[in-house]
Structure formats: C-alpha cells, structure tokens
Amino acid sequence: xxxxxxxxxxxxxxxxxxxxxxxxxxxxxxxxxxxxxxxxxxxxxxxxxxxxxxxxxxxxxxxxxxxxxxxxxxxxxxxxxxxxxxxxxxxxxxxxxxxxxxxxxxxxxxxxxxxxxxxxxxxxxxxxxxxxxxxxxxxxxxxxxxxxxxxxxxxxxxxxxxxxxxxxxxxxxxxxxxxxxxxxxxxxxxxxxxxxxxxxxxxxxxxxxxxxxxxxxxxxxxxxxxxxxxxxxx
Amino acid sequence: xxxxxxxxxxxxxxxxxxxxxxxxxxxxxxxxxxxxxxxxxxxxxxxxxxxxxxxxxxxxxxxxxxxxxxxxxxxxxxxxxxxxxxxxxxxxxxxxxxxxxxxxxxxxxxxxxxxxxxxxxxxxxxxxxxxxxxxxxxxxxxxxxxxxxxxxxxxxxxxxxxxxxxxxxxxxxxxxxxxxxxxxxxxxxxxxxxxxxxxxxxxxxxxxxxxxxxxxxxxxxxxxxxxxxxxxxx
Numbered sequence: 001x002x003x004x005x006x007x008x009x010x011x012x013x014x015x016x017x018x019x020x021x022x023x024x025x026x027x028x029x030x031x032x033x034x035x036x037x038x039x040x041x042x043x044x045x046x047x048x049x050x051x052x053x054x055x056x057x058x059x060x061x062x063x064x065x066x067x068x069x070x071x072x073x074x075x076x077x078x079x080x081x082x083x084x085x086x087x088x089x090x091x092x093x094x095x096x097x098x099x100x101x102x103x104x105x106x107x108x109x110x111x112x113x114x115x116x117x118x119x120x121x122x123x124x125x126x127x128x129x130x131x132x133x134x135x136x137x138x139x140x141x142x143x144x145x146x147x148x149x150x151x152x153x154x155x156x157x158x159x160x161x162x163x164x165x166x167x168x169x170x171x172x173x174x175x176x177x178x179x180x181x182x183x184x185x186x187x188x189x190x191x192x193x194x195x196x197x198x199x200x201x202x203x204x205x206x207x208x209x210x211x212x213x214x215x216x217x218x219x220x221x222x223x224x225x226x227x228x229x230x231x232x233x234x
Numbered sequence: 235x236x237x238x239x240x241x242x243x244x245x246x247x248x249x250x251x252x253x254x255x256x257x258x259x260x261x262x263x264x265x266x267x268x269x270x271x272x273x274x275x276x277x278x279x280x281x282x283x284x285x286x287x288x289x290x291x292x293x294x295x296x297x298x299x300x301x302x303x304x305x306x307x308x309x310x311x312x313x314x315x316x317x318x319x320x321x322x323x324x325x326x327x328x329x330x331x332x333x334x335x336x337x338x339x340x341x342x343x344x345x346x347x348x349x350x351x352x353x354x355x356x357x358x359x360x361x362x363x364x365x366x367x368x369x370x371x372x373x374x375x376x377x378x379x380x381x382x383x384x385x386x387x388x389x390x391x392x393x394x395x396x397x398x399x400x401x402x403x404x405x406x407x408x409x410x411x412x413x414x415x416x417x418x419x420x421x422x423x424x425x426x427x428x429x430x431x432x433x434x435x436x437x438x439x440x441x442x443x444x445x446x447x448x449x450x451x452x453x454x455x456x457x458x459x460x461x462x463x464x465x466x467x468x
Binding site: 008009011012015145146147148149150151154170171172173174176177180181183184185195196197198 | 242245249379380381382383384385388406407408410411415418419429430431432
C-alpha cells in the first residue's frame with residue numbers, strides 16, 4: 001500500500017525522505033492558493049524563488065514579479081499575494097516570478113522529490129485525484145510560518161489524508177494529527193480558523209476576503225507541477 | 235495575560251524563546267512518565283543526560299543508570315524505560331542517571347528556560363496547578379520521536395493548554411492544534427492513541443501495560459524540576 005506522510009513545516013523536511021515520492025507543497029494563506037488561481041486564469045509559468053533579490057533579478061529580465069514579506073507586498077514589485085490579483089486576463093500566457101515568506105521556500109526545499117505539485121483548498125479535488133492515480137508515496141509539505149507549524153496548512157494536509165485514506169497508509173503521527181484537525185474543522189473551516197495566528201494577522205491587514213476565498217474547496221481543476229525550476233499547469 | 239506555547243518537537247526549539255519562561259518537557263511514552271513515577275516512589279535525584287556515554291560514565295561513578303534506545307533497554311545498564319521499573323522501594327533516596335531516545339535530549343535542550351519542569355499525564359494536575367500559580371509564560375516542549383512530531387506528546391500538551399486556557403492566552407498555532415487533538419481524544423485516549431506510530435512500536439515490544447499506565451491522569455502529586463543539571467522533586 002502506498003504511504004502518505006505530512007511534514008508540518010519545511011524546518012523538519014530533513015527528517016523526511018522525499019526521493020521517489022510526490023511532494024504536495026501547501027501554503028493555504030496564501031501562496032499556493034494564488035498559484036492555483038493564476039494557472040486557472042491562464043498564467044503560463046510561475047518561477048518560484050526563495051529570495052527577494054532573485055525575484056528582483058527576474059523582474060529586471062522582464063518577467064512580471066510578485067513578492068510578499070510578512071503578508072504585505074514587497075516594495076517595487078508588480079503583484080502582491082492575494083488570489084484576487086491573479087484573476088486578471090492580462091496575465092494569460094505570461095510567466096510570473098514569485099517569492100513569498102514561506103511558500104516559495106517550501107517549494108525550493110522540496111526539489112528532492114520525484115514530483116512537486118502545488119496544493120490548496122481551491123484545487124484539492126484535482127490534487128487528490130492526481131495522487132490517487134499516481135504510483136508514488138506522498139509527502140504533504142506544509143509551508144508553515146517562519147519555520148513554525150500553522151493551522152491552515154495542517155488543515156489542508158488533513159483534508160488530503162482524509163481524501164486518500166482508503167488507498168494510502170497513514171503511518172506518520174503528523175499525518176494522523178492533521179487528519180484529526182481536519183475532522184474537527186471540516187464542517188465550518190472559516191469559524192474554526194478564526195483563532196489561528198495567521199488569520200488574525202490577515203484580518204488585521206483587512207484581508208478577510210482573501211481568507212474566505214482561500215478556504216473554498218474545489219474551485220479550480222488545475223494541478224500545478226514543478227518542471228525543472230519552473231511551475232507549469234499539468 | 236500570560237501566554238502558553240507548544241513546541242511540537244525539540245527540532246523546532248530554536249524558534250521558541252525560552253528565556254524567562256517555564257518549559258514543561260514531556261515524553262509521555264515513556265521518559266517523563268518514568269521520572270514522575272520515580273519521584274513519587276522516593277527517588278531523590280535524576281540526572282538526565284543526552285548521550286549513552288555520559289550515562290555510562292555516571293554508572294561507573296556509582297550511580298544507578300537507566301538507558302533506553304529505540305524503546306529498548308540499552309545493554310549494560312541497570313534500568314529500562316518502563317514506569318513499573320521505578321515502583322521499587324530499593325530506589326528510595328537514590329540518584330539515577332537517565333538517558334532516553336528523545337526525552338532526556340528535550341530536557342537538556344530546554345535549559346535556557348527560567349525553570350524546566352517534567353510533565354506527564356500521571357502528574358498533569360500538579361503541573362497545571364504549578365503553572366497557574368507561577369507568574370511566567372509557558373512553553374510545553376514535546377520530546378517527539380527522533381525529531382518528528384508525535385501524537386502522545388501533542389495530546390499531553392493539549393491537555394495542559396486546556397487546563398490553563400482561562401488564565402493563559404493561546405497564541406501559537408501549535409498550541410491550538412494540540413488543544414484540538416486533546417479535545418478530540420479526551421474521552422478515550424487509549425482508543426484514540428491506538429493508531430499512533432509509537433504506540434504500535436510499543437505494542438510490538440509487548441509494552442501494552444506501559445501505554446495504558448502512561449495515559450492515566452493525575453496519579454501522582456509531584457512536580458519534578460531541574461535544579462542545575464539535576465532533577466529534584468519540588
């Protein structure tokens with residue numbers, strides 16, 4: 001039987017064996033929700049980079065550049081980290097360079113995996129279907145917040161474990177914990193998430209609309225996947 | 235309002251500020267349950283050490299030495315890591331040197347805290363009372379398993395958060411996650427724990443009795459506390 005594990009933060013990724021597995025990178029609030037939204041609206045490629053400087057270099061080379069730090073748009077860049085900014089027909093066919101506080105680093109740290117795909121509630125069903133039809137073991141890599149565990153990514157991880165539990169063995173206690181959190185929250189995720197640290201941070205910045213959108217399930221039928229250094233739509 | 239955080243594994247301890255706080259170190263299965271049991275049965279001091287070699291040196295100096303690796307007693311030592319081994323009147327008044335796979339390392343890594351106390355379900359009520367009557371913020375440090383998060387320590391952390399939530403602010407998502415896990419499990423912890431990786435490991439070694447004992451709540455009214463390099467009973 002295939003196995004599913006959950007790595008609760010990239011800070012623990014060295015303890016997980018990624019070789020031969022599919023890594024599902026998730027940063028629900030908001031990096032991977034933005035990426036999913038971008039591909040659903042016709043963006044051709046996304047270049048995830050860990051550092052602001054790399055993103056600025058790509059901007060200088062002519063790419064559209066999106067940069068977020070501490071939940072805010074970094075100065076001098078073209079796009080912020082709100083999914084609504086990616087619902088723009090002018091972005092269709094374009095390549096976007098992206099750096100965020102947690103999400104892009106989680107992607108670049110997951111490159112040892114056989115495949116790296118991008119998950120969010122917005123494309124959860126597409127992700128679960130893709131994993132069910134692949135022969136590989138799975139590690140859900142939660143982006144967390146500056147190395148710490150966060151609730152929203154564990155919640156998503158739990159929803160993937162829940163969706164796959166008939167077909168995959170749940171061996172890891174983090175995966176069990178994520179599943180329990182999802183089971184407790186699934187009937188009212190917005191209410192459930194109200195106490196989380198990042199939700200409070202985003203509410204404080206007036207981003208309530210973003211939170212509600214990022215917790216919607218199965219809005220887009222896309223599976224973003226890493227192809228070399230670049231994300232494309234499968 | 236005082237704050238309570240949960241560090242889900244010592245591997246993430248560098249992300250938590252311990253200075254001025256009380257660290258509650260927990261390794262439910264079984265190191266901190268053994269320590270609690272030992273003090274309740276009259277042991278005078280426990281010297282927690284991270285390495286087998288240090289423990290062997292202390293044994294050579296005449297101390298009783300307990301050593302566990304991978305859930306089994308390490309060869310050549312006096313005691314294993316079962317709470318039942320510490321219910322022995324011959325140990326009363328003695329000093330024991332202890333090293334375990336996860337628990338003792340979590341203690342030695344927590345020394346930056348103002349105070350380090352030892353928690354387990356067996357002395358949970360005593361720990362909660364002690365914390366409620368202390369002025370400090372609290373970090374529950376879960377020992378985990380070889381750097382990864384485990385269910386039983388998160389469960390205990392959640393029970394402490396639950397016990398203190400009127401008096402302490404729960405700011406950290408790990409603390410919220412732990413609380414949710416405890417809320418889901420509290421009415422039948424043994425059944426709930428059946429799927430956890432370490433419970434399966436211990437069952438495989440015939441240690442079911444240990445698991446059941448370690449999940450019993452409020453058996454002993456003791457608070458073990460670190461005094462320099464040595465644990466004593468408060």
